[in-house]
Amino acid sequence: MSRSIEHNPGKQRFEWTEDGILSVLDYELQNGVMTIMHTGVPEALGGRGIAADLTRCALATARENGWAVRPLCSYAAAYMRRHPEYAGLLA
Template sequence: MIASCLAQAMREMSTVHAEHDLAGQRFNIGTDGHRAELAYRREGEIMTITHTQVPDAIGGRGIAAVLVAAALDYARQSGLKVVPACSYADAYVRQHPQFQDLLA
């Protein structure tokens, strides 16, 4: 059961893509009629990830991870340092050492 849930999450992660709303300072993923988002605040060269929100109906598919990875990729490409104020983003960065250098 757990293996099949993990396999489904991995498939979902490879098929969903986050859209960046630069003006709104957020990343969004729409799937199955629901919208997940990661919000951030940019001040100078610092990007503070303030929250991630994934509706229960589409939870457990790795969507929050896709949102955080997209935000961190954007930060790296833009030369920004990151403050993961959101508990999920903080845990994600701690579990993925390739993003440690982005921490402010």
């Protein structure tokens, strides 16, 4: 991971601020399942790999905590399909 993504468990999201602009990955955690709801990277920051870093950090956190992952967010679902090393996390 090229960035130090912040995990904000109180808001159930992962955060990264670049050039004063916030990018987030929102999730819900219930019964040991992390449901990734949304990955939001503003257009001004697009193409920098921020969404990938947010997703990678969320998946690493899920793995460390023994959580399964349900990717409702289309970006997270596509990321998991492209990276089969995360297939074992799928709920």
